[in-house]
Amino acid sequence: MTTWDDRQPIYQQLADLLAARLLDGDPPEGQAMPSVRALAGQHLLNPLTVNRALQALADAGLLESRRGLGLFVVPGASDKLRAAERRRFLAEEWPRLRAKLRRLGIGSQQLDWDTDTFEEKRA
Amino acid sequence: MNNLLPLMQREWLQHRFAWAMLVLVPLALSLSVLTVGTIQLDDDMMAMQPRELSLMLAMLSMVITAAVMFLLLGITSLFIALGSPRRDDGDRSIEFWLSLPSGHAESLVAPMLVHLLLVPAAALLVGFVAAVPVSMVVVGRVVGFGEWLTLPWGRIITSVTALMLRGVAGVPLALLWLLPLVLAAMLSNALFRRWGLPLLVVALGLLAQGLERVFGQPLLTEALSALLAHAATSMAGASGGASMQVDGNAALIESVSRLPGWALRDFGAALRDLAQPLLAGSLALAGALFAALLVWRRRGASVA
């Protein structure tokens, strides 16, 4: 059973989880979202909660409702999400990460993006 | 009352194995004992002609087998019926039964119908049928297998069927007579569980004493004995001993042939017996007791 933390309402946590999946292209743009029933069964949530999560994503412009067919991923949704995630990262996580790197005395030239190695160089 | 039949089916499913054992085990035992053991007859019987003796033995063994079967299953069923209000307490399944859409009345009536009517009647039927091999063993051992085969089976079967029908028809009548006692015991069991029956006996005893002191006559005792006596005669003997007309000199076969006629007359007498203020009064009391049982069950079927 998915465990929910105590920070946000459960529907919000589900919305974040689904948004993360959208970012990975699951489901791809233009495709239908899994049904409320399927999601409810998967995460053992009340369908009303699932509905609220989907509504939040629709309000954010990531999903659209097609009459009689259900909810579909809006084209450009992952771009929108990526942009939003980027903004959040740069505003919240990056400053913290940068401060920590400074504290540890690691400069950007010393980090290798492709492997986990760190070259001890004189700054 | 649309769940009455399924509730009766429950009795069948719950007790069919016990019923089978109660029929087969004593039967098997008696057959074995009769086959191997010694059968002693008194002098009168020893003096009889083989034809007469075999007929007498056949009739006696049939009536006795049926009677024993009736008593065995009847007494067991009586106890099951009396305990039926509380029997599902032990495994707490009473809550399961209460969670189903069955009415309180039909839940109370179903075990009564099965154990106080159907089973005793069936016991008589089975008893008479099971009596055939018993009679074969008895007659075969005392007189001879050939004699058993050449018995006047036509007339025997007619008479025996008449007796059986007389008994079966008498069961509902007997139940009518015993109804207030049965319901009083059921109510007592419902309210006080295993103390119910003893408490009822004590209460009746005290009430009888009290009434006798007040009215100078043993009213309750007389009423109770009358009820029991009528219950007994509604099975057989309502027309008194006279109608039997057993002619000592006539051949036994004649008496046997007269049994169906006797059975019919006797049943008529038992029916006429019903037209009594005693029965009317006791049935009214039975109604009140059943109403009390309904109230008890509606309150959640626990101690009131």
Next chain:
Amino acid sequence: MTTPDLARAAAAAPAASTEPLISARNLSVLYGRKKAVDDVSFTIPKGRVVGLLGHNGAGKTTLMKALVGLAAPQGELSVLGLQPQRDRVALLQGTCYIPDVAILPRWARVSELITLMSRLHPRFSAERARQLLARTSVGLNDKVKALSKGMVAQAHLALVASIDARLMILDEPTLGLDVLSRKAFYEMLIDEWCDGERSVLVSTHQVEEVESLLSDVLMLNEGKLVLSISLEEVDRRFVALSHDPAVADQMAAAHPLLKYRVQGGSAALFDGEPPADVQALGRRVRPSLVDLFVALTRKPELDRQHF
């Protein structure tokens, strides 16, 4: 329920379109001279999963018994539009009721129970029961007395789940079940019973496990209803701030509805958004049902009139 619009409408006007399935007003149930259920009022519309929470002896079982006509209520009570005591049989025909999961008759075989229930309950499906039982370790020919307590519970659940009814009233249905069986039961609850037309009233001790399944909650303490709220309203209306004990006084000065304990510290529950400076003192947390449950059933004298 595939479009979000329905959910918004349902949340806004819960009983506007149809009659509620259960409606209780000033309901009390006496147990001897004690009020086991004391002046309780609530409604349950269709399409809801309502958790009935309370300690042992709080009155949950008595309340449920009153709902199915097995206890005499005072006050107004209507279930499926019927009077429970008077129309008990009709009511039970439209209800799946489990008073306890360990109460199947011990003498019976599972197949015999299926036969009996087919005839006793007009909405029972024997085929469905066999399907559900096939997923458990309970055999059709097993005698109830040979089954472990957990298996009896599974069998009972399978039998009751095969009744096609609009209302489910379940008293501790997962007692005695292991984790896998509980999960299977919750999955079945979501898959089969959450179609927007049926409602479930379930009482349980395992508040954390069941919290995400619920749409509403009723909390009983010593017979009184201390909380009757939808989970959505809990999210929308209330703000919980977890804080250091050091700032407790400042928190208290902002007049929270409830002060309670959470893992690692204290928390304060506010009705609506507290002022920004107060919010800065603590970390925003989700007011979980467990915390609310503990808080409300431990200190009955707290101000609850806003609920």
